[in-house]
Amino acid sequence: MLSGKVFPQSSLIPKVSVLPNANPIPVSFVTVKEWRIRGKNDRWHNVSSSCLKSSLESIVTPESHPVLAQNRVNILSEALPFIQKFRGKTIVVKYGGAAMKSEALQASVISDLVLLSCVGLRIIFVHGGGPEINQLLGRLGLKPNFVNGLRVTDAATMEVVSMVLVGKVNKHLVALINKAGATAVGLCGIDGHLLTARPSPNSDQLGFVGDIASVDPSILRPLIDNNHIPVIASVAADKTGQPYNINADTAAGELAAALSAEKLILLTDVAGILEDRDDPSSLVKEIDIKGVKRMMDDGKIAGGMIPKVNCCVRSLAQGVRTASIIDGRLQHSLLLEILTDQGAGTMITG
The missing domain is CATH 3.40.1160.10 (Acetylglutamate kinase-like)
Structure with a gap:
């Protein structure tokens, strides 16, 4: 079961903790334009993400921010068993x-x-x-x-x-x-x-x-x-x-x-x-x-x-x-x- 807090916005992106010393958070699809990643010392970092045109783009479109790029890789990895199944x-x-x-x-x-x-x-x-x-x-x-x-x-x-x-x-x-x-x-x-x-x-x-x-x-x-x-x-x-x-x-x-x-x-x-x-x-x-x-x-x-x-x-x-x-x-x-x-x-x- 993929889980995570859902924020009431419009763009499908994954939520995952990937910063050093952060507690792992399961990947999930969440709908947000502004989403947060928990970093070291319990600080919250705001990351902006523009609304993407399609689900395909939302997963594979290159991003300059390394965290967002890593999230896309993580979410594709999470989807792999389902892709293999179907x-x-x-x-x-x-x-x-x-x-x-x-x-x-x-x-x-x-x-x-x-x-x-x-x-x-x-x-x-x-x-x-x-x-x-x-x-x-x-x-x-x-x-x-x-x-x-x-x-x-x-x-x-x-x-x-x-x-x-x-x-x-x-x-x-x-x-x-x-x-x-x-x-x-x-x-x-x-x-x-x-x-x-x-x-x-x-x-x-x-x-x-x-x-x-x-x-x-x-x-x-x-x-x-x-x-x-x-x-x-x-x-x-x-x-x-x-x-x-x-x-x-x-x-x-x-x-x-x-x-x-x-x-x-x-x-x-x-x-x-x-x-x-x-x-x-x-x-x-x-x-x-x-x-x-x-x-x-x-x-x-x-x-x-x-x-x-x-x-x-x-x-x-x-x-x-x-x-x-x-x-x-x-x-x-x-x-x-x-x-x-x-x-x-x-x-x-x-």
Whole structure:
């Protein structure tokens, strides 16, 4: 467990005592612009650090101050066991919620993806785009409608969904990842028969909202083998070519299962699974499928968390090693989840 005092600032940097005669302090990720290092004779020394553009830069950017340079070396050393554990493994990340709406959080997620790709993780990035869809519907004079949290998708709405997710959001994310130094390739479920859809059982109410009938990940394998990052919009088609709006959590879970992924990660707007829904401090850090089902039976998991948990349970049942629901409101939550044992939400195991 990486530990250390957290100061309420904005830039991800490590905290470690490295001055002569100082007591060792475990390395941790802390968010500070001004941070302190305890030196000899119990004196405190203030060290300024500018806000860095990405998680990668925050670790490897050269610094003139020898202490800061040593800290970066130390934190890379601390991350080594986690890099070794996940190097070469497939990680499926579903992106949405607050992390998608905030430009600062979006930059954090993109830089995390690039860093993880650089150290050898095979990343699959699945996204939705509900707010952007609502914005365009409003500009076209169409009112969004929902039933049990699912978007009612008639023919006109389906056209907007395809335009926004495949044509706008997907290419925007690809451009951001490419700009950050990795190589991304934009796809949707229709490409290469990646996802084949079927009508939802409630299609009479929901219209062109689909479930996933089958997954063919063959188009993804050469991409991830060449260290590219597939960016996948949650739109699919049935065997007749009719497009369907697919829940992005569901798409990510089914892709993770088809790829025998090491880990499925869902970025959300909450801390994770809470023992008490009214108490944010009651976060459940790790739980197995039996424990999740017991919490659902007790009514502790309800509302919008139910489909996310069901998605995780289904992927685990199909061979995914672990599934995590993490807090996308935290900067660098992906790094916290993968490169530390502290995590950034709830991890569900089989």
